[in-house]
Amino acid sequence: MSLEDPFYTVRDDVRESLNNAQDLYSRWCMLLEDQSDLEKTQGVSTDLRSCIKSIEWDLQDLDETISVVEANPQKFRVSTGEIETRKQFIRDTRQVINKMKSHMSSDQAQNMLENMKRQQLLSSSHAQKKKHGRYQRLDDELERSNQDFIDQQRHQQQMLMVEQDKQVDKVSNTIVVLHQMGEDIGIELDEQNKMIDEIDEDMQRTETRLTSLTKRVNTAIRKSSDRCQLICIVVLIIVIVLIVVMFFVPF
Numbered sequence: 253m254s255l256e257d258p259f260y261t262v263r264d265d266v267r268e269s270l271n272n273a274q275d276l277y278s279r280w281c282m283l284l285e286d287q288s289d290l291e292k293t294q295g296v297s298t299d300l301r302s303c304i305k306s307i308e309w310d311l312q313d314l315d316e317t318i319s320v321v322e323a324n325p326q327k328f329r330v331s332t333g334e335i336e337t338r339k340q341f342i343r344d345t346r347q348v349i350n351k352m353k354s355h356m357s358s359d360q361a362q363n364m365l366e367n368m369k370r371q372q373l374l375s376s377s378h379a380q381k382k383k384h385g386r387y388q389r390l391d392d393e394l395e396r397s398n399q400d401f402i403d404q405q406r407h408q409q410q411m412l413m414v415e416q417d418k419q420v421d422k423v424s425n426t427i428v429v430l431h432q433m434g435e436d437i438g439i440e441l442d443e444q445n446k447m448i449d450e451i452d453e454d455m456q457r458t459e460t461r462l463t464s465l466t467k468r469v470n471t472a473i474r475k476s477s478d479r480c481q482l483i484c485i486v487v488l489i490i491v492i493v494l495i496v497v498m499f500f501v502p503f
Contacts (some may be wrong), residue, residue, distance in 0.1 A: 259317055259338060266310045269303060270345060276300040277352050284361060290368045297356065304349050305420055309427065311342050316431060318342075366406065373398040 276299055283293040318338055321328045355361060374395070 259314065262310055262314055262317075263338075263341060266307055266314070266345060269307050269310070270348065273300060273303040273307060273349065273352065276303060277355075280356070284364050287364065287368050287371065290365075290372050293365070293368065300352070300356070304353060307345065307349055309424065311345060312424070312428070313431075314338065314342055320435070366402070369402055369405070373402060 276296055280293065280296045280300055283289060283296060318335060321330050322335060
């Protein structure tokens with residue numbers, strides 16, 4: 253394979269991103285189990301989702317390059333075994349990131365996050381109760397408000413995640429369309445280049461035939477001219493002989 257094969261460059265980027273994603277995933281799991289720092293857990297979760305999405309885009313690009321190679325095996329000179337190795341790399345990578353995504357979106361993980369949110373809000377509420385024990389009704393109302401706030405925040409976060417997924421899907425679809433347009437333009441340019449080459453070949457063949465025909469015509473004209481001159485000379489000789497005979501031979 254050529255050292256300039258783009259597959260290996262993208263593959264190395266994917267491996268680096270996957271290592272980063274696995275580190276973030278390990279941190280996220282520890283923070284989730286620790287149940288002590290909600291803000292940091294959410295920050296790591298956001299970074300991990302972005303990293304996974306980037307890997308998915310790169311894998312999509314690799315899928316497209318493999319499809320192009322399979323459609324033109326003679327042009328790219330990639331063996332069947334090499335193609336299968338590349339496909340296996342994509343499958344293994346997808347399996348790893350799908351496992352991460354499945355864990356992050358599982359009911360167990362979501363319940364643990366909700367528990368962290370409750371603990372954070374309730375700890376704040378309990379601290380206030382210690383300072384203001386006389387205002388039991390106010391504390392009860394505050395706890396209810398906290399629960400309402402938790403429910404509201406959960407709903408807003410779910411809506412935000414849905415909206416983010418929609419935006420990511422739109423960007424991904426746009427990238428796919430641009431890739432397809434680039435491939436179509438490349439195919440069209442290849443076809444036009446073939447047509448130009450065929451026209452050049454036809455013109456060269458036509459020029460060769462015209463040159464050959466011109467040479468033949470010139471040769472024929474030259475031969476025809478030589479014959480006319482010979483005939484004229486013979487006729488002149490005959491005329492001269494006749495004149496001599498008429499003048500010098502008595503009848």
